[in-house]
Amino acid sequence: MSEPVATCQATEYEVSILPEGDINQQVFVITVQYRGVGQWAVTRHGSCLGVNGTWADGVKPYDRGDDWLADHRFDLDTALALARKAAPHVVVNGHTAADAYRRTHPEEPNR
Template sequence: MTQQPEPVATCQATEYEVSILLEGDINRSVFVITVQYRGGGRWAVTRHGACLGINGEWSREAIPSEREDDWLATHRFDLDTALRLAREAAPHVAVNGHTAMDAYRRFLAAP
């Protein structure tokens, strides 16, 4: 009987947080965009259940069984593209009419 080799544990990054606010900023969590690995070398840019499309618009993400191929083609990216899109969108994330850029400026103006 041939002895099977022991499996080797692997590690893989599956999520990035993208924000213009610093890690310690109390407002950061509400302005974060997440880049999440979705398999097959493809990544999604997400925020509160919405996905960023290649056109820069956010849309609700349907459950997997309801996602059409054309939607996936415009909402799944290689990592570099996903991070670029998230960085471009980060200053414009809005909460209650205030953008991340507004929060950043308030932070700079604080004594």
């Protein structure tokens, strides 16, 4: 009997308007995580982004009904689009990712 073939699958993406190597990039990152069956979640520090663009804080697995899941799980393209749209607006210590970008990349045109 032959050995089964190993499969590989990407399960997480990091989304940020700050480029890799930027000193502030990791604190402003949004994560798109695979949740199974073709569904992805947009997360940041335990919060989950909904289809309406608002973050649900601290929702526990037992509090998630079908309606909640329908609003917070997406196909990959939709999840990445929502994360990209939210990325400039991530706030850390009162400053947005867009503020941090302008501070560390003043010579580059605004994105």
